[in-house]
Amino acid sequence: xxxxxxxxxxxxxxxxxxxxxxxxxxxxxxxxxxxxxxxxxxxxxxxxxxxxxxxxxxxxxxxxxxxxxxxxxxxxxxxxxxxxxxxxxxxxxxxxxxxxxxxxxxxxxxxxxxxxxxxxxxxxxxxxxxxxxxxxxxxxxxxxxxxxxxxxxxxxxxxxxxxxxxxxxxxxxxxxxxxxxxxxxxxxxxxxxxxxxxxxxxxxxxxxxxxxxxxxxxxxxxxxxxxxxxxxxxxxxxxxxxxxxxxxxxxxxxxxxxxx
Numbered sequence: 083x084x085x086x087x088x089x090x091x092x093x094x095x096x097x098x099x100x101x102x103x104x105x106x107x108x109x110x111x112x113x114x115x116x117x118x119x120x121x122x123x124x125x126x127x128x129x130x131x132x133x134x135x136x137x138x139x140x141x142x143x144x145x146x147x148x149x150x151x152x153x154x155x156x157x158x159x160x161x162x163x164x165x166x167x168x169x170x171x172x173x174x175x176x177x178x179x180x181x182x183x184x185x186x187x188x189x190x191x192x193x194x195x196x197x198x199x200x201x202x203x204x205x206x207x208x209x210x211x212x213x214x215x216x217x218x219x220x221x222x223x224x225x226x227x228x229x230x231x232x233x234x235x236x237x238x239x240x241x242x243x244x245x246x247x248x249x250x251x252x253x254x255x256x257x258x259x260x261x262x263x264x265x266x267x268x269x270x271x272x273x274x275x276x277x278x279x280x281x282x283x284x285x286x287x288x289x290x291x292x293x294x295x296x297x298x299x300x301x302x303x304x305x306x307x308x309x310x311x312x313x314x315x316x317x318x319x320x321x322x323x324x325x326x327x328x329x330x331x332x333x334x335x336x337x338x339x340x341x342x
Contacts, residue, residue, distance in 0.1 A: 105180040111172050112180045118169050119189065125162055126194035129155060133201045133231060140234035143241040145282060152285035159292035166299040174307050193218035202293075202331040203230035203259030232259035232332065235286075242279065244268030261334040269334055270341045283335055290331045297327055 089095065100120065103112040136151035189195075196209055200222065207226055213219050233255060240246045247264050272279045301324055330336045 103180070109176070109180040111176040114168070114172060115177070115180070118165060121165065122162065123192070123194055125158055126192070126198060129158055129198055130194060130201065132158070133198065137201070137229075137231050137234040140231070140238040143238055145278060148238070149282050149285060152282065152289055156285060156288045156292060159289055159296065163292065163296050163299060166303055169303055170306075172307070177307050191215075193222060196222055197225050200225040201230060203232035204326075204329070204331060205230070205256055205258050207256060226256050229255050230259060235332070235334075236265070239265065239268055239272075242272060242276070244272065259331065259333060261337050265334050266338050266341075270338050273338070273342055286332050287335050290335065293331060294328050297329075301327060 084090065101113055101116045103109065103116065105112050132151055132155050136148055136155070139147040139151060190212060191214060193213055193215060196213070199206070205226055210219055210222055210226075213222060236246045236250055245264055245268060247262055250260070250262050250265065253260070269283070273283065
């Protein structure tokens with residue numbers, strides 16, 4: 083039996099062989115572009131892994147386990163934001179030197195990022211038509227049709243004594259997450275009476291704010307790199323990305339800020 087080593091455990095030979103620039107002769111900055119996006123996908127994989135566990139913990143009413151999960155998710159989100167500092171060293175001219183080689187490929191097709199959106203309750207079934215990978219489409223359909231983190235939050239709040247109206251409990255889970263005045267009143271009460279709950283709610287807000295910051299940095303990166311051009315692979319470009327700017331994933335947590 084071969085001895086397990088750092089390289090074989092992490093499958094480094096395979097991993098480091100996955101960067102295949104399409105430009106010929108190779109443009110220097112294409113490797114940076116590939117490495118950064120592959121790294122994003124690895125972080126997305128971890129986020130999905132953590133979100134699955136957090137959803138289970140919220141459904142089970144496990145406060146501190148959910149707190150631990152969101153602490154990690156917030157830390158990952160900070161790392162995703164910081165990576166823009168690396169990508170932004172890629173100038174418009176250096177990107178355009180190999181952009182046409184991307185052909186129909188686009189970050190807009192990232193199935194894992196769409197999965198994260200669905201997981202968080204940002205359900206947009208029409209996004210499936212932009213996904214060229216049939217296997218990914220099936221996975222996204224599963225996420226679209228299952229309860230989100232927001233739905234798990236309602237379960238958690240109900241266990242903590244908050245009234246969850248029937249129209250929330252029986253809502254179509256394929257629709258975007260929504261808030262409700264009765265839920266908001268319950269959240270305010272918990273904020274003021276349960277400091278331990280406040281820890282969780284503020285971490286969820288931190289994560290939500292981080293995702294909004296990530297979207298902003300992404301929009302500005304695309305804007306400074308390609309301006310008003312259509313995105314690669316026919317993707318919808320800057321104007322489409324701007325539509326989701328500052329859109330909260332946990333709307334109830336933002337709706338009550340003026341009451342705290």
